[in-house]
Amino acid sequence: MKLTRRNFLAWAGIAATGAIACDLFDDELRVQSPALIPEDLVKGRDNWYATYDGSVPGGEGVLVRVMEGRAKKVRGNPRFPTNQGKQSAVSDTLLQSLYHPDRIDGPMLRNGPRGSGSYRPISWEEALNRFNAAVDDRGQGMLLITEDRKCSFAKICGAFAEAFGGRHVAFGGAADDTAYRAAVKDVMGSDSLPFHDIANAYSLASFGSDFLSTWGNPTAYSVAYGRFRSRPNVADRGRHYHFGSRYSMTAANADKWIPINPGSEGYAAMALGWAVASTHPESSAVVRITGEAGPGALSEFIPDALVDVLGIPDEVLDGKTLREFFEELAHDYMAHGGLAIGGGGEAGAYSNGQFNASAVLILNHLLGNVGHEGGLLPDPGSPISDSPTSAPVASLVDWQRIAGDISSGAAPLVIIHNANPVHGLPPSMGLEAALGNEGVVVISASQFLDETSAMADLLIPDRAALEDWGDDLPDPMPGYRVYAVQQPVVNPLADLDPRSFPDVLLNAAASLGRADSMPAESYEAMIRANVEETLGADLNDTLMYGGWWDQNATGRVATPPEGTLARIARNASPANIVGSGNFQLQPYEHHTLRDGRNAHLPWAQSTPDPLTTVTWQTWVDINEQQGRQMGLREGDVVNITTAAGSIQALVYLNPGSPPGIAAVPMGGGRTMGSSYATDRDARESGNVISILEPVVVDGSGGLAWGSTRCSITPTGDSMAVSKLEGDYTSREVGEHPAEQVFKSVPAEGGGH
Numbered sequence: 001m002k003l004t005r006r007n008f009l010a011w012a013g014i015a016a017t018g019a020i021a022c023d024l025f026d027d028e029l030r031v032q033s034p035a036l037i038p039e040d041l042v043k044g045r046d047n048w049y050a051t052y053d054g055s056v057p058g059g060e061g062v063l064v065r066v067m068e069g070r071a072k073k074v075r076g077n078p079r080f081p082t083n084q085g086k087q088s089a090v091s092d093t094l095l096q097s098l099y100h101p102d103r104i105d106g107p108m109l110r111n112g113p114r115g116s117g118s119y120r121p122i123s124w125e126e127a128l129n130r131f132n133a134a135v136d137d138r139g140q141g142m143l144l145i146t147e148d149r150k151c152s153f154a155k156i157c158g159a160f161a162e163a164f165g166g167r168h169v170a171f172g173g174a175a176d177d178t179a180y181r182a183a184v185k186d187v188m189g190s191d192s193l194p195f196h197d198i199a200n201a202y203s204l205a206s207f208g209s210d211f212l213s214t215w216g217n218p219t220a221y222s223v224a225y226g227r228f229r230s231r232p233n234v235a236d237r238g239r240h241y242h243f244g245s246r247y248s249m250t251a252a253n254a255d256k257w258i259p260i261n262p263g264s265e266g267y268a269a270m271a272l273g274w275a276v277a278s279t280h281p282e283s284s285a286v287v288r289i290t291g292e293a294g295p296g297a298l299s300e301f302i303p304d305a306l307v308d309v310l311g312i313p314d315e316v317l318d319g320k321t322l323r324e325f326f327e328e329l330a331h332d333y334m335a336h337g338g339l340a341i342g343g344g345g346e347a348g349a350y351s352n353g354q355f356n357a358s359a360v361l362i363l364n365h366l367l368g369n370v371g372h373e374g375g376l377l378p379d380p381g382s383p384i385s386d387s388p389t390s391a392p393v394a395s396l397v398d399w400q401r402i403a404g405d406i407s408s409g410a411a412p413l414v415i416i417h418n419a420n421p422v423h424g425l426p427p428s429m430g431l432e433a434a435l436g437n438e439g440v441v442v443i444s445a446s447q448f449l450d451e452t453s454a455m456a457d458l459l460i461p462d463r464a465a466l467e468d469w470g471d472d473l474p475d476p477m478p479g480y481r482v483y484a485v486q487q488p489v490v491n492p493l494a495d496l497d498p499r500s501f502p503d504v505l506l507n508a509a510a511s512l513g514r515a516d517s518m519p520a521e522s523y524e525a526m527i528r529a530n531v532e533e534t535l536g537a538d539l540n541d542t543l544m545y546g547g548w549w550d551q552n553a554t555g556r557v558a559t560p561p562e563g564t565l566a567r568i569a570r571n572a573s574p575a576n577i578v579g580s581g582n583f584q585l586q587p588y589e590h591h592t593l594r595d596g597r598n599a600h601l602p603w604a605q606s607t608p609d610p611l612t613t614v615t616w617q618t619w620v621d622i623n624e625q626q627g628r629q630m631g632l633r634e635g636d637v638v639n640i641t642t643a644a645g646s647i648q649a650l651v652y653l654n655p656g657s658p659p660g661i662a663a664v665p666m667g668g669g670r671t672m673g674s675s676y677a678t679d680r681d682a683r684e685s686g687n688v689i690s691i692l693e694p695v696v697v698d699g700s701g702g703l704a705w706g707s708t709r710c711s712i713t714p715t716g717d718s719m720a721v722s723k724l725e726g727d728y729t730s731r732e733v734g735e736h737p738a739e740q741v742f743k744s745v746p747a748e749g750g751g752h
Contacts, residue, residue, distance in 0.1 A: 049489040050077055050546035053091045053465065054149060054472045058082065058217025061546040062091050064466060064489045071095055071466050071490050077546045081478045082220035089592050093601040097464050098490070102600065102674035103447050104461040105496050114436055117454040117672055124497065130458055132508050134441050138413035139164025143402065146391075146417040148172045151471045152526045153502055154388040155519050157417075160505040163517035166411075169398065170391035171419040174595040174666055174689045175214075175588075178395050178702035179353030180344025186354075187361040187560050187568075191390040192379040193476035194361075194555070199224035200374035202336035204240040205272065205329070206250055207360050208265040208347025213249035213610065214589040215345035217476060225253070239336075241329065243268040246346060246586050246663050247621075247656040249610050259658045261311035262584050262706060263575025265347040266356035269340060269363045270572070271306055274298035275323075275330035276366050283334070285368030289565050297565055300572065309574065333367060337374050340364050346588060349706030350575035354699040358568045362560065371557030377479035378555030383548065384483060384530050389473060395701035396694060399429050406434035415443045417501050418462065422451040423670060424595050426692045426703070428644060445501045448600055454672040461498040466490055468500050469524045481553040483535065485527060487543050571699070578693045579643050581711035583622070583662035587688045593667025596687065600674035609665070612652055613724035617684040618668035620712065622661070624653040630712070637683045637717040640664065642710045644693050647686030650721055662710055664688040684719055 046067045053062050053074075061080025065073035074094050078085030107127030112118025135142065144161045146153075148170045161168040172178065184190055196211070198204060198221055209215040212222055228238035242254035243265060251257040260268055277286045277295040290297040303310075303322040310322070317325050332338070343360030347353065361376075369375025382389045394402065399421065405411040407430070414435065422432045435442055435455040444456035447464060470486030492498050502523040509518045520526035531542045542548050577584065589595060592604040599605065606615050620640060622632075632638070636651040640662065649664060657663065669687025670677035695704035 046072070049487065050079075050544060051466070051489055052470065052472060052484040052486040052546060053087075053094060054470060054484070054486065055465065056088050056090045056219065057214060058220060058476065059472050059474045059484060060087055060091060060217075060219050061484060062087055062094070063546075064094070066489055069490060071098055076219075080484075080546050081480075081482055081549050082217055082474050084220075084223050086219055086223050088219045089607045090594075090598060090604065093592075093598060093603045094464075094466055096601045096603055097447065098466045098493075100448070100600070100674070102449075102676075103464075103496060104449065104459055106461060108459040110457045114438065114442075114457075115432075115455050117449060119459060124499070127458060127460055128504070128508070131443060131460065131504070132511050134413055134443060134458075135164055135508055136512050138441055139166055141405070141411050142166025142413040142415065143406070143411045144168045144415045144417075145419050145421065146170055147419045148176070148391045148393055150389060150391055150473055150475070151384065151387045152519075152523065152530065153470065154391050155386075156502045156505055156523070156526070158388065158392070159518050160509055163509055163514040164512075166413070168392055169394040169402065171421045171424065172391070172393040173589075173597070174424040174703070174705060175345070175349070176393055176702060177215075177344045177348060178393060178700045179348035179697045180357040181390070181393075182700035183343065183354050183357035183361055187358055187365075187564060188378060189558060190379045192382075192473065194379055195377040195476040195479045196221065196339060196341045197224070197374050197377055197479065198339065198341070199227040201228060201339040202238055202374065203333045203338040204228065204238060205333065205338060205340050206240070206242045206244075206254070207269050207340065207342040208244045208356065209342030209345040210248040210250045210588070211341055211345075212253055213591045214594070215342070217474065220478065239332065244346065245584075245658060245661060246588065247611070247654060247658070248346075248588070249591070252611060252656070256316075258312055258316055261309065262577065262586065262661070263350035263352055263356070264310050265343065266352060266359035266572065267301065267306050267309050269343070269356070269359035270298060270301035270569070271303045271310070271322075271326050272329060272333075272340075273359070273363045273366045274301045275303065275326040276334060276363075279327055279330050280334050283368060286366055288559055289362065289365050291562070298569065300569055337369055337372070338367050339369055339375055340367065346586070346706060348697065348702070349587075349704055350577075351695055351698050351704045351707055352571075352573050352575050353697040353702070353704060355568065355571045355573065358571070362565055362568055365560060371555070378557055380477055380479065380481045380553050380555040382473055382483075383481045383550070383553070384534055387473075387530070390475075396425075396429075396696055396703040397701035399425055399431065403430045403434040406431075406440055407437055409437070409439050411440065413441050413443070415445070416452055416456065417445045418447070420450045420452045420597060422455065423687065424597075424689060426644060426694050427690055428694045445504065447498070449673040450600075450677075451670070451672045460501075460504065461496060462501050463492055463498045467492045467498065469527050471527050471530060479554055480549065480551045482547060482549040483530070484547040485531065485542055573698070575707060576695060576704070577707050577709055578695055579709040581642070581709040582660075583710050583712055584660055585640070585642065585688070585692075585706075585708045585710040586661055586663045587666055587692070587705055588663060590665040590667035593665070595666045595689065596668070596670055596677075599667055599670045599677035602676050605676060608724050612654070614652065615722050615724075616680070617722050618647075618649045618665065618686045618688070619652040619721065620649040621652050621654050621657050621663040622712070623657045623659040624655040626659045627651060627653045630714075632714060633718070635718045635721045637715045637719060639713045639715060640686070640688070640691065640710050641713065642691045642693060642708050644708070645691040647688060647691055648683045648715065649686050650684055650719055652721065662712060681719075683715075683717065
């Protein structure tokens with residue numbers, strides 16, 4: 001090697017640290033640690049490491065650029081089967097999670113009232129001793145609450161809870177997809193989600209779900225949507241119709257957006273199913289699903305009988321009757337291999353959410369596209385047969401029981417890992433009050449303080465994703481088996497010295513004599529065994545690619561059990577919308593903040609909303625004409641009030657938003673933790689989840705987070721809306737196309 005001045009200084013520094021004990025130059029001479037190497041010794045060479053980000057919907061493979069031990073850049077992994085080189089804005093924030101100044105920098109013990117966020121530092125030895133003692137003394141009935149994760153993480157958590165007589169539950173977020181997952185289990189017999197092969201479809205109908213922003217795997221689906229739209233032959237360009245009540249990212253990209261009443265997505269899907277069956281009764285798929293009844297199996301969903309249920313504006317139908325509209329659509333979809341997508345997300349946010357999801361799934365069977373290119377690809381199953389393929393996500397009904405168990409002392413120990421149900425569930429669940437029970441020991445293992453971890457007696461810092469091992473099954477998989485591996489691409493920051501949570505559990509079990517009940521000695525060893533022993537693959541090759549996949553291992557196509565269509569039809573019911581007011585409240589997951597879990601990340605806060613370009617604020621999106629009739633202007637501060645409470649938000653007037661709909665993003669209103677999440681004026685940062693009525697989804701028991709009506713009243717105050725777009729009014733630039741549909745709006749709204 002050529003001796004350069006830079007190399008000489010590096011070698012001299014190493015020699016000095018071994019020979020000289022000098023506190024004066026200690027920071028400058030700690031060159032053995034790549035994370036602490038002095039900037040004047042950086043050699044300028046970078047390395048890219050493949051890993052996986054399981055924090056985004058669906059998960060995605062990423063590459064991380066590392067220079068001298070420091071992570072510098074995140075980009076999509078072009079080899080990974082789902083996102084294929086693209087990445088979401090949330091994956092970019094992996095760097096901020098790693099280097100965030102508000103990371104919990106060591107174990108801490110509460111020294112103030114519970115919920116105050118007041119702690120004093122303690123050593124790791126004391127923290128682990130306290131952790132082990134709490135588990136040993138209070139393990140019977142223990143609750144282990146984690147984020148929604150599968151594979152080795154879920155297996156270790158489940159085994160640990162069971163070994164001590166407790167249970168493991170997962171918090172899927174305020175906008176969890178329990179209704180859609182229950183429908184998939186019922187119609188397709190799988191615990192994991194099917195994949196929509198959008199890239200190879202020719203006609204696409206979507207129902208409620210915002211798959212280009214937050215639902216399913218939006219990065220993978222966006223990549224596929226680009227191919228769906230960009231075929232060389234213009235005549236073959238994919239056609240997309242979207243049925244939904246909110247002007248979402250997916251609605252904005254569709255060839256035709258069909259506004260429908262909230263919660264009627266299942267009726268729209270069944271109406272299209274009736275049109276398919278009645279215009280193509282000889283289709284083998286139709287015969288297989290409808291049986292002897294034929295189109296009569298869907299007689300309740302003849303479109304002309306659903307005019308009031310769907311509420312589609314006449315202008316959208318282009319002079320056709322509702323029946324003619326659906327029949328024309330059915331001909332097009334049968335002729336071009338139509339694909340129905342959705343039924344989850346916002347479509348599942350009503351009391352009839354499981355019916356909505358089931359209707360979309362059975363529509364794909366009626367279209368005959370299940371298991372075919374350009375259709376709905378069933379889940380292929382896990383390549384790791386003994387690993388959980390889904391997390392034990394608790395429903396709203398489950399959370400009500402959990403709060404009761406904590407309050408009564410039936411759960412004497414609560415261990416929480418990277419989950420914030422106190423912020424992400426309606427206060428009427430009583431979880432925060434339950435965690436205030438001083439007779440219960442609460443332990444939190446997290447990188448950051450939040451509303452739930454602030455209730456803990458003991459805080460144990462967790463590793464960032466870029467510092468830790470992990471594995472996952474992308475959900476949904478791309479039609480064939482994929483096993484994703486997360487590897488540590490940098491050393492844990494020495495100043496923080498975090499511990500991997502699965503290893504904390506494994507070590508606690510070993511210390512307390514329960515090692516035989518655990519699946520491995522270490523988290524890394526378990527993942528290594530999955531790759532080398534179960535899959536028979538080389539670990540280095542697997543890490544280099546970011547995972548393992550087999551394109552020949554596809555899902556099994558199965559016809560739904562006899563009577564499935566009839567059962568779905570029997571379960572049809574209108575959405576139960578509770579409360580009163582002049583608007584239907586439609587919360588939706590923010591594209592980067594999600595339900596607030598990323599509110600502490602400045603990049604997530606400052607990423608513009610793709611439709612409004614608003615950043616850092618909570619806004620309410622309402623129809624422009626309706627808002628003006630109420631005397632509202634953009635930036636006016638309004639009270640959004642339900643029977644459960646009230647928050648404030650800034651008005652955003654949107655000519656494309658249907659009248660009577662108040663769309664509010666989740667993610668705001670954080671009260672504990674990093675100042676990036678909490679240091680906001682209450683007028684521009686509200687937690688819409690906190691004012692939801694606790695309506696339950698029929699069947700799945702999940703939270704029907706779209707089933708609340710609200711009143712919007714001005715406060716007389718106003719603020720500037722933080723957005724990138726200029727000032728827009730339809731009167732200045734000409735009538736917006738949507739105003740042709742929503743031009744006759746009563747002042748009080750209430751429908752369209």
